[in-house]
Every structure is written in C-alpha cells, then in structure tokens.
Amino acid sequence: MRPIHSKITEIVEESPNVRTFFFDTQFDEAIPGQFVMVWVHGTDEVPMTLSGKNSITVQKVGDATSRMFELGIGDHMGLRGPFGRGFTIPRNGENVLFIAGGVGAAPIAPLADIVKMRGIEAHAILGARCCDEILFRERFACGRVDITTDDGSEGRSGFVTDQLTETDTSNINRIYVCGPEIMMYKVFEILKARNVHVKTEFSLHRYFKCGIGVCGACSMDPEGLRVCRDGPVFNGGELEGSEFGHYERDSSGRKCRF
Amino acid sequence: MKVAGIELKNPTILASGIMGTTGAALARMGRNGAGAVVTKSIGPVPKKGHNNPSMVELECGYINAMGLPNPSYLGFCEEIGIAKSKTDAPLIASIFGGNAAEFTEVAKRLLSSKPDCFELNVSCPHAEGYGASVGTDPDLVHEITTSVVDAVDVPVWVKLTPNVTDITSIGRAAESAGASAIVAINTVRGMAIDIHSGYPILGNRFGGLSGPAVKPVAVKCVYDLYEVLDVPVIGVGGITCWEDAIEMMLAGASAVEIGSAVHDDTQIFEKISKGIDTYLQKYGYSKAEDIAGLSHEMI
Numbered sequence: 001m002r003p004i005h006s007k008i009t010e011i012v013e014e015s016p017n018v019r020t021f022f023f024d025t026q027f028d029e030a031i032p033g034q035f036v037m038v039w040v041h042g043t044d045e046v047p048m049t050l051s052g053k054n055s056i057t058v059q060k061v062g063d064a065t066s067r068m069f070e071l072g073i074g075d076h077m078g079l080r081g082p083f084g085r086g087f088t089i090p091r092n093g094e095n096v097l098f099i100a101g102g103v104g105a106a107p108i109a110p111l112a113d114i115v116k117m118r119g120i121e122a123h124a125i126l127g128a129r130c131c132d133e134i135l136f137r138e139r140f141a142c143g144r145v146d147i148t149t150d151d152g153s154e155g156r157s158g159f160v161t162d163q164l165t166e167t168d169t170s171n172i173n174r175i176y177v178c179g180p181e182i183m184m185y186k187v188f189e190i191l192k193a194r195n196v197h198v199k200t201e202f203s204l205h206r207y208f209k210c211g212i213g214v215c216g217a218c219s220m221d222p223e224g225l226r227v228c229r230d231g232p233v234f235n236g237g238e239l240e241g242s243e244f245g246h247y248e249r250d251s252s253g254r255k256c257r258f
Numbered sequence: 259m260k261v262a263g264i265e266l267k268n269p270t271i272l273a274s275g276i277m278g279t280t281g282a283a284l285a286r287m288g289r290n291g292a293g294a295v296v297t298k299s300i301g302p303v304p305k306k307g308h309n310n311p312s313m314v315e316l317e318c319g320y321i322n323a324m325g326l327p328n329p330s331y332l333g334f335c336e337e338i339g340i341a342k343s344k345t346d347a348p349l350i351a352s353i354f355g356g357n358a359a360e361f362t363e364v365a366k367r368l369l370s371s372k373p374d375c376f377e378l379n380v381s382c383p384h385a386e387g388y389g390a391s392v393g394t395d396p397d398l399v400h401e402i403t404t405s406v407v408d409a410v411d412v413p414v415w416v417k418l419t420p421n422v423t424d425i426t427s428i429g430r431a432a433e434s435a436g437a438s439a440i441v442a443i444n445t446v447r448g449m450a451i452d453i454h455s456g457y458p459i460l461g462n463r464f465g466g467l468s469g470p471a472v473k474p475v476a477v478k479c480v481y482d483l484y485e486v487l488d489v490p491v492i493g494v495g496g497i498t499c500w501e502d503a504i505e506m507m508l509a510g511a512s513a514v515e516i517g518s519a520v521h522d523d524t525q526i527f528e529k530i531s532k533g534i535d536t537y538l539q540k541y542g543y544s545k546a547e548d549i550a551g552l553s554h555e556m557i
Contacts, residue, residue, distance in 0.1 A: 001315055002452065005454030037310070039310075039311055042457065043309070044461065045311040045461070078455070078459075080311075211313070212521060213520075214313060214517075215298075215312075216277035220282070221282045223282060224283035226283075249279070249280070251307060252304040252328060253279045253298070253327060253328055
C-alpha cells in the first residue's frame with residue numbers, strides 16, 4: 001500500500017517529551033499492538049504502534065519525531081498499516097496484568113480500553129522516570145493500578161520490577177509488557193523464574209528498514225524472526241534464548257549491546 | 259543440481275537484499291526450502307543506507323531504495339558463518355564496491371568465512387558511485403570481474419542491471435572476464451510520487467522496481483543473454499509462482515532467484531521448487547537443466 005495522506009486533527013501533550021497525534025485516518029481493523037509506518041515528508045519514516053484507532057503517541061527521540069513535534073493541527077503525515085502481529089485479546093473472566101514503562105504504555109493502552117469495555121478485571125503496573133511521565137493512567141484504571149517512579153515523585157520509588165516482585169502472578173491468565181528493552185528483559189527474567197513467561201506478551205522495538213517483512217533488517221537471532229512482521233508482539237516462550245535483552249542491530253546491521 | 263560451479267539443492271535461490279542482513283535470517287530461508295541463499299550486498303565500509311521510506315508496495319510490484327545498508331565485511335563474516343552452520347543451502351556472498359580494488363578487498367576479506375560463491379552487485383540502481391554506476395560500463399565490469407575471479411577460489415557470478423541499452427554487451431564482458439554465471443536482472447529504475455503531498459515516496463526520491471511488473475523485462479533480458487553467452491544465466495525479476503519460474507527457465511535460465519515474493523510467503527521456495535518438479539514430470543523432462551532456453555528452439 002502507498003502511504004495514506006493523513007491530516008492531524010488533534011495533538012495532546014501527554015508530557016514534556018510525549019505527544020499524541022490524532023488523524024483523520026481511522027484504522028478500525030487494527031489489533032492492539034499493531035503498528036503503522038509514519039512518514040514525515042522530507043525527513044524519514046518510522047514505525048509507531050497505534051495508541052488508538054486513529055492515534056500514535058510519540059516520544060521525541062530523533063530526527064523524524066523532532067520534526068513531528070514541529071507539526072500542528074491541519075498538517076499531514078503519510079501512514080501505512082496496520083502492520084505486524086498484535087497482542088492476543090483477553091477473554092471474559094480472565095485475569096490480566098499490564099506492565100508498562102514510560103511511553104511503552106502507548107501500545108498497551110488500546111488493550112486496556114477493550115478490557116475496560118468488557119468489564120474484565122485488570123491490574124496495571126505503570127512505571128516512569130517521574131510523575132509527569134506516567135501515561136494514560138485513566139485508560140488503565142480498570143482495576144488496581146500501581147505506579148512506580150524512578151525519582152519517587154509518585155507511587156513507589158523504584159522500578160516496575162520492584163512492584164512485580166511483590167505481585168502474585170499465579171492466577172493471572174495473560175500478562176502484557178511494553179517498555180525499554182532492559183526493563184522488559186528484567187520482567188521476562190522474573191516471570192520466567194515463575195514459569196509464567198509463556199503467558200506473557202512483549203512488544204518489541206527494532207530498527208525497521210522496509211517495515212513489511214522483506215529486507216530482514218529487523219530479524220532477531222537465532223531464528224530469524226522479523227520484528228516487523230512476525231512481531232512486534234512476541235510470546236515470552238518465543239523469546240527464550242534469543243537476542244532479546246542482549247543486543248539489537250543498528251541501521252547498517254551491526255550489533256549493539258544493550 | 260550443479261549450476262555454474264555450485265551444487266544447488268533446487269533451482270530456487272533467495273535473491274540478494276531479501277532476508278539477507280543476518281545469518282539467522284538467511285538460514286531461515288534455507289530451512290524454508292531455498293536451493294541456495296544470496297546475502298545482502300556487503301561493501302568495504304559500514305553503510306546505514308537511505309532514509310525511509312525505503313520500500314513501498316505499489317499496485318504492480320514494489321519500489322525500493324535501501325541504499326546498500328550493510329555492516330561491511332568486518333561485521334559480516336560472523337553472519338556468513340552462522341548461516342552456513344544452520345542451513346546446508348549453499349551461501350552466495352553478494353558484494354559491492356566503487357572500483358575493482360574495493361570489490362576485491364571485500365571478496366578477499368569474506369573468503370575466511372567460506373562462502374560457496376560470490377555474486378558481484380554491479381547493478382544496484384540507486385546508490386551513487388556503486389552498483390549500476392559501475393555496471394553500465396562493460397570495461398569496468400570486465401576489470402572488476404577479472405580482479406575478483408583472480409583473487410578467489412570459488413565461482414563468481416555477476417548480477418546485471420536492466421537499465422542499459424544493450425545488456426548483452428555487459429554480459430559478454432563479465433563472461434570473458436571469467437564469470438561462472440550471469441544473474442539478470444536487478445531492479446528496474448523507477449519512482450513513485452504521493453499525489454496528495456507531491457513528495458516522491460522513497461527517501462532517496464527514486465529507486466528500483468521489483469515484483470510482477472518487471473517479469474517481462476527480466477524474461478527478455480534472460481532470453482537475450484542466453485542467445486549470446488556460454489555460461490549459465492540465473493533468472494531473477496518478478497517470479498512469484500512456479501509458472502513464472504518455468505517461463506524464466508524456458509527463456510534461458512538454469513536457475514532462478516526469488517526476492518519480493520517472500521513478502522507474501524516465506525515458504526515460497528518450497529512451493530515453487532515442487533511446482534517445477536511437477537511440471538518437469540508432466541512434460542517428461544528428467545531434470546531442470548533440460549528446459550533451460552528451450553523456447554529458443556521454438557521457431
């Protein structure tokens with residue numbers, strides 16, 4: 001597909017470095033966890049997981065995202081998608097745990113919306129560097145919400161892993177995780193020790209070149225799974241013994257350790 | 259089957275630039291039935307490639323301008339080793355450079371990882387100073403091919419660009435320099451523009467067209483090369499099913515490479531090679547080599 005010319009209809013400042021852009025293009029068929037390739041004309045195209053049917057939530061980190069932050073309502077971007085494999089959807093009556101770090105709350109938020117709509121009980125552990133950077137706390141309010149901040153400005157002072165260590169996961173049916181890879185890997189290790197990593201889904205990030213599963217730039221070792229097409233959501237069982245938590249590759253294909 | 263100095267498991271080869279950045283990805287395609295796998299093109303220094311969008315699906319195929327991203331031979335020897343340890347499909351190392359010295363340096367440096375063959379990329383249509391910038395000049399192609407052939411002890415294939423007036427002159431130059439096979443074609447130079455914003459879609463503004471749209475171009479190039487060459491021709495361009503592969507073989511291809519079709523199906527190699535077998539059986543041929551260039555006799 002060619003990029004869909006999409007007009008920005010609303011911009012919400014979530015925190016000093018994070019904004020949600022709403023578009024006049026709606027991806028009604030998108031499954032939570034799927035992504036779109038976002039083309040910032042004249043700059044670059046980057047993958048962004050949908051934070052809603054017509055929205056992306058962006059942290060300012062590089063050229064493309066910095067350029068996005070200069071755009072206003074009425075400006076356009078090109079959107080291709082939805083691409084990739086999203087999260088599984090919890091069934092009624094299941095117990096759900098969300099674990100999100102920083103802007104990692106964005107891919108999981110659409111799942112929280114579904115859970116809330118269906119009246120499924122869910123527990124959320126939301127972590128960030130400080131209280132200003134906790135995203136979508138109202139969308140995750142579908143049961144118990146634990147907040148952790150690195151600086152102790154809200155909730156527990158520490159990391160999501162500190163909270164998880166004290167959280168009983170024996171009755172949880174599905175666990176959804178997104179955040180910086182080091183955080184996700186620590187979560188993976190804790191859950192693997194409890195043998196519940198196979199009930200857990202992680203939303204991964206890698207450098208995408210083509211974004212449509214052809215070039216192989218985002219392939220993970222050792223099975224050659226493509227994050228853009230076989231993921232970006234992977235079950236914890238699929239990640240066992242993989243490069244996850246250890247290294248990724250830069251745009252030239254060189255390994256970079258975390 | 260032995261083609262151009264290497265023992266292929268079947269006539270369907272993974273084309274360069276597709277699932278070729280890591281050893282694990284190459285091995286996955288080998289396990290999925292590729293008769294051999296060609297790596298992403300490797301050059302003398304690490305290169306990040308063009309900005310995105312770098313590949314977009316169009317109505318008739320795909321347009322791409324990756325910009326030869328690669329970690330250089332320094333990072334890639336390890337990947338070749340991984341690929342070779344995890345699949346028994348022969349590994350063909352695609353290499354590029356700006357001149358004969360660079361090509362030869364890359365080939366020599368990769369030799370320690372024991373590739374089964376080299377494929378010289380003198381045909382990428384959108385990397386300034388590389389690829390088609392050198393592959394449109396028969397003298398340069400001759401010089402580069404001679405230099406690499408002299409430096410390595412494995413077969414050397416040369417992959418040509420269709421973006422020339424006479425592809426046979428380039429093919430002849432490579433053959434006379436000692437190439438074991440000619441691979442045709444690389445992508446066809448092309449462009450796509452977003453009519454709403456006016457921006458060319460690719461980050462590099464233009465790039466190369468692949469997929470179904472280019473198949474007739476590839477068939478004609480393969481047909482013409484078969485007419486004038488003694489070495490085998492490897493057909494590539496727009497093959498998505500076994501019928502396409504057979505058509506390419508009848509035009510003159512001893513084997514085929516498959517690229518863009520991996521987008522729709524990573525199991526494509528197994529499907530196409532089974533289809534080829536069924537066709538050969540139905541028409542009473544004992545092996546794939548028997549149909550290479552058969553359409554030339556139909557006059």
